[in-house]
Amino acid sequence: MLTKSAVPDAKTPRTERGRRTLRKLFDAAAEEFGEKGFHEASVSSITRRAGVALGSFYTYFDSKEALFRALVQDMSERVKLVAIQGVEKIETKGNATSVDKEVAAFSSFLDFAREFAEIYQIIDESKFVAPDCYRKHYETTATRIFERLCKGIERGDLREGLSEGHAWAMMGMAVFLGLRYAVWARDGDRIDMIPDLTRDILQHGIARPLPEDIRRR
Amino acid sequence: MLTKSAVPDAKTPRTERGRRTLRKLFDAAAEEFGEKGFHEASVSSITRRAGVALGSFYTYFDSKEALFRALVQDMSERVKLVAIQGVEKIETKGNATSVDKEVAAFSSFLDFAREFAEIYQIIDESKFVAPDCYRKHYETTATRIFERLCKGIERGDLREGLSEGHAWAMMGMAVFLGLRYAVWARDGDRIDMIPDLTRDILQHGIARPLPEDIRRR
Amino acid sequence: MLTKSAVPDAKTPRTERGRRTLRKLFDAAAEEFGEKGFHEASVSSITRRAGVALGSFYTYFDSKEALFRALVQDMSERVKLVAIQGVEKIETKGNATSVDKEVAAFSSFLDFAREFAEIYQIIDESKFVAPDCYRKHYETTATRIFERLCKGIERGDLREGLSEGHAWAMMGMAVFLGLRYAVWARDGDRIDMIPDLTRDILQHGIARPLPEDIRRR
Amino acid sequence: MLTKSAVPDAKTPRTERGRRTLRKLFDAAAEEFGEKGFHEASVSSITRRAGVALGSFYTYFDSKEALFRALVQDMSERVKLVAIQGVEKIETKGNATSVDKEVAAFSSFLDFAREFAEIYQIIDESKFVAPDCYRKHYETTATRIFERLCKGIERGDLREGLSEGHAWAMMGMAVFLGLRYAVWARDGDRIDMIPDLTRDILQHGIARPLPEDIRRR
DNA sequence: CATGAATGAGAGTTCATTCAT
């Protein structure tokens, strides 16, 4: 389950057995942090879950926080990959507009958040446990979105004047729709409509176009 | 600094002296939680900051968490009032469109978040400390936004078909723009442009209107 | 419910209102200590039960322990009176043997312990809270029993050679039968047989009399 | 000092070092509780006495109360063994009557109570700290005495009609004589006479046998 | 490398008592 990305907060095991133990700890921690949150989770219950001795924890991680950071970075990387794959997939189909691509990125994220709702919360909790990780995650993500927006402007299917702020706004939409429809999903929610909803907003905003709007252009 | 709203997690003092003590504790806690977060904050350092004895804390609150919950509810109430006042203010000027009102609500929120950036974090941390408070805050807020959207549809200046999901999306935009431009403000940010940015998105989305769009209506 | 006995651990109120408050505190404390024991009982819950303010407690008692001591002494006095009345009652009927009197004293104690099972426990707890009160209670009681035994010897219906130790043994019997059949009474217990059981032991012990026993006298 | 009996309130150590630590805690706690009683004893002073770190306490016991319970059960077991050994010892000599055996059990108990006077108090305090342990101890003990009485009746040297109540009465005698002559021993007490005193009571009760008594049989 | 006992700083909380009103 670990991504290949460098996770500097974990020590690199040299043996195969070591790699297995590290993996077990990582997975156990993801579950534990996801279920209980950072502060309620305890090192001993992580090791118990992983089926290794308490002391072994410190063979692989310098501290509880170091493991958490490693997890956040791993999650961040995976969220990034998921979104990129979502975009690439639609690009291969050809004819995709920039809005299509953003919707695809968003949909992939939403699917991911639904599948790993609890674990996903780890990223949010990093705001209070490892703020630098949190900030880095969202800044990186915003930058990536903004770069796509810039390309869209170049291609001509996005409006001029889109700025980094637009990227943050879009990211906020995605996160809160994810919160509402992935983490807090209710029976009866029409989750399949959410991507269209996003597309709508990106395409037209929420206002009814006024006659002047039409005439203006 | 306390709002009048019922804060059932705090015991009501009957004397003037008691009210002063409660207020001091509340203010000290807001600072302490804002600076350090829930888990790093300690009851004894809150009482030290407030200039009262440790035991006095428990005259007014059942636990550290109860105080935190009371604070979250108080913050939530204040954020709500701020947004409502923002809307009301623009309504009195007359001629305000629904988008104007949303931008006004958003701007007021942003101003508030900037002024109380640290304290505002308390609401976000409640996601992990008092999840029910957190959820209630955002569900209530989304409902309020959605009600405004419905009125806008009735008035005719918002598109048909706006749903609760649109409210969540707008809330997400506001929160993330608040995070970026209030909490993580950088020198050189053109914060005064943010309301316009929001207006843009709400008015037109991000896509360049296509010819078909025009013809369609 | 207070006996007239000097209870030096309680301050003497001068007004009628004061006497009423003292009484309320005393009764509330008896219930509270009886239900919860000394350490689980709290001054504030005693005052709450009594319907007076917390601070008023210290108008009447120097400390929680002082109240407890006063209660123990009061209980001790009442137990003593109960036993004495039991004896006196049977004496007025005439023809009562010394064993009859001891059984009467015991029966009265048992009735009392059954009626005030919980409150009675206060005396036992004093072993750990106010050991001097506890010791005084049992030493006094033993002495009283021993004095009755001496009279019985003089009258000729008790064996020569009975000592203080016999009094302690009898007291132990009474207390443990009280524990078993008053405090820990079970459905199906034939409590009415207990006095006869005591009489049996006092009269003959538990051994089957041997032929030598008979011949010896 | 630990008996082999299962003491489920203590975690079982797996290493020799662990066993030593547990033993030290147990012994220190027995002293501490014996001297100060449950509520005055503190976990930190127990660990200090044991020469281990505070935290080590919780490696072996869930709480202060759990240790206390373990101690009570251990004491209870030891008191039981002591009495049984007293009886067995006299049985090997042959010719012992049932009364001899009861006196032997009692004497052994008294010796034990004298040697561990303070520690023995722990069982009594359990009435208020771990009532179920207390009750179990005395109910078990009474049952054991009653079983011996039944055997004596079968053998023919104890009177018919002895019941559980007689066992409780005898237990009470033992406990109160133990209290008076072991815990509260005074200079000048003829402690060596106490077993004979008990034998007297068990053999004949306290009454002077009446002529009718003789004729009756 | 693995183990799990040992460590001890530090936390939240209680509550008998005091005292200003």
Place this chain on the structure above:
DNA sequence: TATGAATGAACTCTCATTCAT
């Protein structure tokens, strides 16, 4: 005298981390 807010010492318990085996 009655009130109840204020006090702060003292307590039990947790748990990340260390370390001897």
